[in-house]
Amino acid sequence: MQERDVDIAIIGAGSAGLSAWHAASKQSDSVVLIEGGEYGTTCARVGCMPSKLLIAAAEAAHHARDAHGFGVRVRGEIEIDGRAVMARVKRERDSFVSHVLESMQRIDAANLLHGHARFADPHTLIVGDHTRLEARNIVIATGASPSWPGFFEAAGDRLIVNDDVFDWDDLPASVAVFGPGVIGLELGQALHRLGVRLRVFGVGGALGPFQDEAVRDYADRTFNEDFYVDPDAKVEAIERDGDQVVVTFLERGSGQRLTERYDYLLAATGRRPNVDGLDLDQAGLALDDQGVPHYSRFTLQCRNADDSPGHVFIAGDANQELPLLHEANAEGRIAGDNAGRYPELRAGLRNVALAIVFTDPQMATVGPSRAELEQRYGGCDCIATGEASFEDQGRAVVMRQHRGMMRLYAEHGSGQFLGAELFGPRVEHMAHLLAWSLEQHLSVSRMLEMPFYHPVLEEGLRTALRALNASLQLGPAITERCMECGPGD
Ligand SMILES: Cc1cc2nc3c(=O)[nH]c(=O)nc-3n(C[C@H](O)[C@H](O)[C@H](O)COP(=O)(O)OP(=O)(O)OC[C@H]3O[C@@H](n4cnc5c(N)ncnc54)[C@H](O)[C@@H]3O)c2cc1C
Numbered sequence: 001m002q003e004r005d006v007d008i009a010i011i012g013a014g015s016a017g018l019s020a021w022h023a024a025s026k027q028s029d030s031v032v033l034i035e036g037g038e039y040g041t042t043c044a045r046v047g048c049m050p051s052k053l054l055i056a057a058a059e060a061a062h063h064a065r066d067a068h069g070f071g072v073r074v075r076g077e078i079e080i081d082g083r084a085v086m087a088r089v090k091r092e093r094d095s096f097v098s099h100v101l102e103s104m105q106r107i108d109a110a111n112l113l114h115g116h117a118r119f120a121d122p123h124t125l126i127v128g129d130h131t132r133l134e135a136r137n138i139v140i141a142t143g144a145s146p147s148w149p150g151f152f153e154a155a156g157d158r159l160i161v162n163d164d165v166f167d168w169d170d171l172p173a174s175v176a177v178f179g180p181g182v183i184g185l186e187l188g189q190a191l192h193r194l195g196v197r198l199r200v201f202g203v204g205g206a207l208g209p210f211q212d213e214a215v216r217d218y219a220d221r222t223f224n225e226d227f228y229v230d231p232d233a234k235v236e237a238i239e240r241d242g243d244q245v246v247v248t249f250l251e252r253g254s255g256q257r258l259t260e261r262y263d264y265l266l267a268a269t270g271r272r273p274n275v276d277g278l279d280l281d282q283a284g285l286a287l288d289d290q291g292v293p294h295y296s297r298f299t300l301q302c303r304n305a306d307d308s309p310g311h312v313f314i315a316g317d318a319n320q321e322l323p324l325l326h327e328a329n330a331e332g333r334i335a336g337d338n339a340g341r342y343p344e345l346r347a348g349l350r351n352v353a354l355a356i357v358f359t360d361p362q363m364a365t366v367g368p369s370r371a372e373l374e375q376r377y378g379g380c381d382c383i384a385t386g387e388a389s390f391e392d393q394g395r396a397v398v399m400r401q402h403r404g405m406m407r408l409y410a411e412h413g414s415g416q417f418l419g420a421e422l423f424g425p426r427v428e429h430m431a432h433l434l435a436w437s438l439e440q441h442l443s444v445s446r447m448l449e450m451p452f453y454h455p456v457l458e459e460g461l462r463t464a465l466r467a468l469n470a471s472l473q474l475g476p477a478i479t480e481r482c483m484e485c486g487p488g489d
């Protein structure tokens with residue numbers, strides 16, 4: 001076995017690991033990046049990018065079907081060529097992956113180790129069966145993997161996860177989607193719009209990222225106009241019969257017991273941090289009940305078992321805090337930088353929480369969740385709420401995308417904006433405006449002083465801000481209808 005001694009070892013060449021490598025390399029020439037699986041990152045290979053490519057195809061189909069609403073007739077049946085859809089998804093996906101691989105060429109081949117890494121002791125990693133690596137500092141950036149309950153195993157090799165979807169050469173006829181979370185809704189709606197017969201089954205009522213019941217219920221009703229989603233499904237049996245999965249469940253609404261056959265069972269029931277195979281018990285770290293090290297979200301430094309600050313850092317989906325791409329990048333940068341400057345650490349800038357789900361209508365959350373805000377403020381009735389609907393919002397009506405609502409929160413007394421949950425057309429953009437306002441600690445009245453062009457969807461945001469301002473009782477009461485702004489409001 002080869003023996004090596006380095007300053008910094010980074011485990012995982014995903015988005016967090018690559019950011020960590022860049023930051024650490026500014027501090028030291030002795031940085032090794034270890035990858036046990038495929039190069040190219042989860043985001044580009046099987047995550048953000050291929051899922052958005054599939055969604056883009058589904059949007060094209062949807063717009064073609066919806067064109068008649070504008071008086072534009074697309075003659076005959078809309079035909080989905082599943083092979084062509086998947087060929088484009090894979091072609092563009094491969095191009096995104098190739099960009100990642102190109103960017104990795106600046107890493108000296110001698111500093112790229114291929115193999116699964118595990119701890120032998122706090123400063124020693126065994127990589128594959130070929131290298132024993134001594135490292136002064138270590139960054140864990142191992143990402144996360146899909147997880148599912150054991151009873152799904154009855155589906156055998158018809159049990160699939162997101163990675164498998166992007167391997168398809170053609171679209172299947174039917175899929176039972178389990179998990180109406182972010183992945184289940186994005187992929188479920190896209191597959192439905194591409195002509196795949198499906199139902200989405202959940203547990204406990206959760207739907208996407210929403211915590212606000214009013215927004216969640218609205219989204220639930222809206223998605224169900226498009227395809228079947230039961231966030232609190234009564235699934236009685238999952239069986240394998242021939243090449244198919246047989247699901248027996250009580251139908252939402254009717255309560256009828258149905259037994260249906262599907263080509264696949266897609267498990268979208270959450271992701272688990274990849275910490276199991278790291279032998280973290282050898283690393284001398286304090287671990288939580290999921291086996292994830294205790295760490296600081298500002299330095300990404302892990303704590304030792306005796307609670308002293310350690311020489312190991314953890315970034316990206318591996319720490320499970322905010323499993324999103326921009327967070328993985330930011331955390332990787334902070335972790336790599338601190339691994340390089342250890343023991344003189346710097347607290348990194350952490351942005352406010354921002355999450356966007358690329359369904360139609362889109363879902364977005366900004367700032368702490370409603371539940372977190374309530375916990376923070378206790379039962380003091382300190383949170384004001386402002387609400388607006390997209391149903392009569394001018395631009396949304398123009399585009400025939402007038403479905404959705406948003407709820408905004410602010411602090412009574414100070415009038416400071418706190419966060420929001422949005423469900424509506426293209427709210428990805430509004431969510432950014434709100435996140436940027438939150439970063440700048442803007443008050444609701446200051447946000448209302450910003451320009452709003454006409455006619456744009458953001459005029460709907462102004463309506464919600466006005467409602468919020470009124471409920472703060474800090475400004476003039478909201479008018480029934482804004483006379484000076486016209487139908488965009
Ligand atoms: C279907 C899907 C859609 C998504 N869409 C979005 C989106 O639209 N927007 C968004 O912000 N986020 C999205 N995400 C989340 C985003 O992809 C992740 O947050 C991000 O990729 C995490 O990066 P990472 O570096 O932490 O993990 P990864 O990119 O997974 O990197 C971890 C790497 O570590 C390697 N590894 C693991 N264990 C070891 C070991 N012991 N030794 C060596 N190597 C190891 C793995 O092989 C892997 O390459 C999506 C995720 C999925 C699954």
Ligand SMILES: NC(=O)c1ccc[n+]([C@@H]2O[C@H](COP(=O)([O-])OP(=O)(O)OC[C@H]3O[C@@H](n4cnc5c(N)ncnc54)[C@H](O)[C@@H]3O)[C@@H](O)[C@H]2O)c1
Pocket residue numbers: 149178179180181182183184186201202203204206207208268269270271322323324355356357358
């Ligand atoms: N647009 C984006 O930014 C984007 C897109 C995809 C994924 N992601 C990231 O990936 C993470 C993982 O996504 P995910 O969708 O796997 O997780 P998730 O936590 O968003 O959703 C999992 C869902 O599965 C449900 N569930 C759990 N057990 C179940 C069971 N036995 N049967 C049916 N339903 C069950 C949960 O109630 C939940 O609704 C997300 O949290 C997100 O951070 C982000």
